[in-house]
Amino acid sequence: MATSQILLYIFIMAGVTYLIRMLPLVIFQQKIENRFVRSFLFYVPYAVLGAMTFPAIFSSTATLWSAMAGTLVAVFLALREKGLLTVALAACLAVYVTEWLLRLV
Amino acid sequence: MKETKSLNSYTKGFKDGIPIGLGYLSVSFAFGMMAVNMGLPVWIAVLISMTNLTSAGQFAGIGLITAGAPYIEMALTQLVINLRYALMSLSISQKADQTFSLFHRLLISFGVTDEIFAVATGQPAEIGRRYMYGLITAPYFGWALGTLIGAAASTILPEAMRSALSIAIYGMFIAIIIPPAKHSRPILKVLVISVAISFLLSYAPVLQQLSGGFVIILCALIASGLGAILFPIEEVEKK
DSSP, X not given: OOHHHHHHHHHHHHHHHHHHHHHXXXXXXXXXXXXXXXXXXXXXXXXXXXXXXXXXXXGSSSSXXXXXXXXXXXHHXXXXXXXXXXXXXXXXXXHHHHHHHHHHO | OOOOOOBOOHXXXXXXXXXXXXXXXXXXXXXXXXXXXXXXXXXXXXHHHHHHOXXXXXXXXHHHHHHTOOHHHHHHHXXXXXXXXXXXXXXXXXXXXXXXXXXXXXXXXXXXXXXXXXXXXXXXXXXXXXXXXXHHXXXXXXXXXXXXXXXXXXXXXOHHHHHHHTTHHHHHHHHHHHHHHHHXXXXXXXHHHHHHHHHHHHHSTTGGGSOHHHHHHHHHHHHHHHHHHHXXXXXXXXX
């Protein structure tokens, strides 16, 4: 495929993606007063992150078992209100250790 | 209007972005590897990462490029997969303080990703543009660098390390959503509804063919909509 053709594809990808992100930020410069909309937007982050995490987290690693171990560790530490980096690295460590143990058996 | 101090430190933003940048290294590493395996040059893989800054959209995009798909299909695919960013930008627009002028909105909007949105909206106060630039820095370069390394040397990280790193992003999400859900019943309920719909759409026959980006939009619309109807809040900035 010609390089110019690939560059046109990339331009389309980047352009569409940028417009999606840019338009809402530029159009809504004022705070929205409507109570329903404000409540809705208040809940959006939790709904979005919940849906992005589950069930995708269970297939993020090499095996379901290591993913479950990582999830349990993350949930446990998050319930104890540990920081983002702590929770994320502990989950990685749990996955690494679980996969190492699985290779032993 | 309650007076809230806004968060506008580049250094604070940069620090908050480091875990995201680390997580991006492993994901973009996989992207770089895949792009080269599909026959694209290293510099094209890096160029895509530096101009798009999106995971699912890029993975789908290189598939379409190498298949020689029609341009309109590329545009529509990106629209559906990435439409969730519109919701996130809207949410950030309500969190932005007065330092977000038009010029900075045009620049900052480029850096709205799932994780950056998550950390930005997870802050208790309004956020300023310096904080946002700080937050975007490490993820942006992590994403580009990971792509370069993955594309240039596809076997540099052992498989066990890659597997462990790929849960990092989700661990971070859990750390963001669980503490507020522990303290607020309405947030917990919205979260449970959203996760339930997400499971349903991922495993139910027929429905599981919906694209990942579209699933997230549906979950967000239904769960947040129910939340707004059942538990409207008076003081949204609180908490």
